[in-house]
Amino acid sequence: MHPADTRTAILETSARLYADLGYSAVSMRDVASAMGMTPANLYHHFKNKDDLVRETVAHVFAEKTEPIAEMLEAESRDADRLDLFIDHFVRLLTGDRVFFRFLVRELVDGDEGRLDDLAHTVLERPFRLVSGLADIRQPEEERFLATVSMIGVILGHALLAPLLPHLPGGHAGFADPTSITNHISAALRHAAASDLETK
Amino acid sequence: MHPADTRTAILETSARLYADLGYSAVSMRDVASAMGMTPANLYHHFKNKDDLVRETVAHVFAEKTEPIAEMLEAESRDADRLDLFIDHFVRLLTGDRVFFRFLVRELVDGDEGRLDDLAHTVLERPFRLVSGLADIRQPEEERFLATVSMIGVILGHALLAPLLPHLPGGHAGFADPTSITNHISAALRHAAASDLETK
DNA sequence: TCGAACTTAACGAACGTTCAGAAAGCCACT
DNA sequence: AGTGGCTTTCTGAACGTTCGTTAAGTTCGA
Incomplete structure (x- = not known):
């Protein structure tokens, strides 16, 4: 996937999850698996959870x-x-x-x-x-x-x-x-x- | 401490913490240490975190x-x-x-x-x-x-x-x-x- | 002395995060 | 057109920590 697309897709996925459950109730693994990717890859696009x-x-x-x-x-x-x-x-x-x-x-x-x-x-x-x-x-x-x-x-x-x-x-x-x-x-x-x- | 007092004190401590940070951001250890007690003791007063x-x-x-x-x-x-x-x-x-x-x-x-x-x-x-x-x-x-x-x-x-x-x-x-x-x-x-x- | 209140210690699971390496896209060169 | 190499994207596996929770034992008031 193109880099900018992936980044935006991650933001929209995490937005939905954060809105539903709150920031601390949503783990990096939750966001990753909702995106169909590995949590480690989130750290390629974002510095850490706080950054995300x-x-x-x-x-x-x-x-x-x-x-x-x-x-x-x-x-x-x-x-x-x-x-x-x-x-x-x-x-x-x-x-x-x-x-x-x-x-x-x-x-x-x-x-x-x-x-x-x-x-x-x-x-x-x-x-x-x-x-x-x-x-x-x-x-x-x-x-x-x-x-x-x-x-x-x-x-x-x-x-x-x-x-x-x-x-x-x-x-x-x-x-x-x-x-x-x-x-x-x-x-x-x-x-x-x-x-x-x-x- | 008297039992009913402890229970109420726990509820008021956890209320303050939950209000500030949200439910999932506050651990049982957080509540316990704010109360000056051991997390295990919380389980004497409440069935589990959801109950609390x-x-x-x-x-x-x-x-x-x-x-x-x-x-x-x-x-x-x-x-x-x-x-x-x-x-x-x-x-x-x-x-x-x-x-x-x-x-x-x-x-x-x-x-x-x-x-x-x-x-x-x-x-x-x-x-x-x-x-x-x-x-x-x-x-x-x-x-x-x-x-x-x-x-x-x-x-x-x-x-x-x-x-x-x-x-x-x-x-x-x-x-x-x-x-x-x-x-x-x-x-x-x-x-x-x-x-x-x-x- | 009996039961309620509490501690110590530990369990397995989930957490954020890291790192070496595999896969995939891209671009110059033949 | 094909190929080698470079960069970017992504995975697999693991780390140390913190999580919720439990079991067994200790303290203490009635």
């Missing part, structure tokens, strides 16, 4: 940076941009379970350095977009918290999705991305309408 | 069930109850990092059985409370999603808290529980006001 983990995290996030940037530049009208962002972000988090699990894992486990990487490679651009669309008349703290709530409520929906069938009155259908998108968009329009009337 | 993990999860969640139940019964006026719930839940998630990490870990990693446990022991009662306070005139799906958003936005804030200092215009002060509580309560009042006017 870091490269895998970087690979998973790098893959998502481009689509997010494209989405942000696709639409120009503010209201549409926010709706579009919500739609894309919900679909990204609920659709790609590997990416979502890496994101949460890094948020919960990451040290300062890894959090800094995460902030700049994945979340900074969406954050700037949402923050820029917030009501400019609000104080800075209010605007910042509103942005966190916006991103946070989408993260929260993705996080709670697997739990919904176990809650009273819930079933898996409520985790449908379209339902979530519509609901959040509607709630946002309500809040905006209320804002206009009370100010 | 399950008991630890149950212990962490059981500890939090009582305070949540108390909180739910403390206040009677609906608006106050919701505010009070938000305040308590925000403080619970941002204040007790061990509990929060267990919660997220189980949400992300748990199989169906563990998710079912989690739903019933921790999240069902808050869910019923918030759900019961939602506008009764709304269709069932809308009410359910609104409840998920309510719990989700708090989870999202707790999840994003460590990232805030790394985002543009952000600093750790924005993760202050009082700020978050006030912000969410205010946003909710806005939405409610908008609801009354548009219906």
Whole structure:
């Protein structure tokens, strides 16, 4: 196999395994046998396990940076941009379970350095977009918290999705991305309408 | 040491370690040496590692069930109850990092059985409370999603808290529980006001 | 003194990692 | 076109360590 292909294939295999089981629960032998190769060969492509983990995290996030940037530049009208962002972000988090699990894992486990990487490679651009669309008349703290709530409520929906069938009155259908998108968009329009009337 | 004390002490030690590093990254020897005892003695109190993990999860969640139940019964006026719930839940998630990490870990990693446990022991009662306070005139799906958003936005804030200092215009002060509580309560009042006017 | 709490010592298995060498791709030269 | 040699990719086999777990024996409180 061509070298670059093998390297990428390893990263995608290990990404799936790490997302499912966590870094320390997945051995080099696990990754190797999932790839149909010998563990020793992994050490030809990566210095050691820590290197493989870091490269895998970087690979998973790098893959998502481009689509997010494209989405942000696709639409120009503010209201549409926010709706579009919500739609894309919900679909990204609920659709790609590997990416979502890496994101949460890094948020919960990451040290300062890894959090800094995460902030700049994945979340900074969406954050700037949402923050820029917030009501400019609000104080800075209010605007910042509103942005966190916006991103946070989408993260929260993705996080709670697997739990919904176990809650009273819930079933898996409520985790449908379209339902979530519509609901959040509607709630946002309500809040905006209320804002206009009370100010 | 008294038997029940030792058992509880083990559970609290392992809870801290598991929350920090994940289940599979913490060995029985790690737990034992953090307790100042021999790994073999752990097997006098717990059948095996899997048993210790399950008991630890149950212990962490059981500890939090009582305070949540108390909180739910403390206040009677609906608006106050919701505010009070938000305040308590925000403080619970941002204040007790061990509990929060267990919660997220189980949400992300748990199989169906563990998710079912989690739903019933921790999240069902808050869910019923918030759900019961939602506008009764709304269709069932809308009410359910609104409840998920309510719990989700708090989870999202707790999840994003460590990232805030790394985002543009952000600093750790924005993760202050009082700020978050006030912000969410205010946003909710806005939405409610908008609801009354548009219906 | 009896049973619960704990230690010492060890087991086989799995771990991350290394290294010498086999297989395979590539490129110049005849 | 074929062949020799060089580099890259990969394997086989092993290393020392750590893992979960067990058995037998010791300490100690009731």
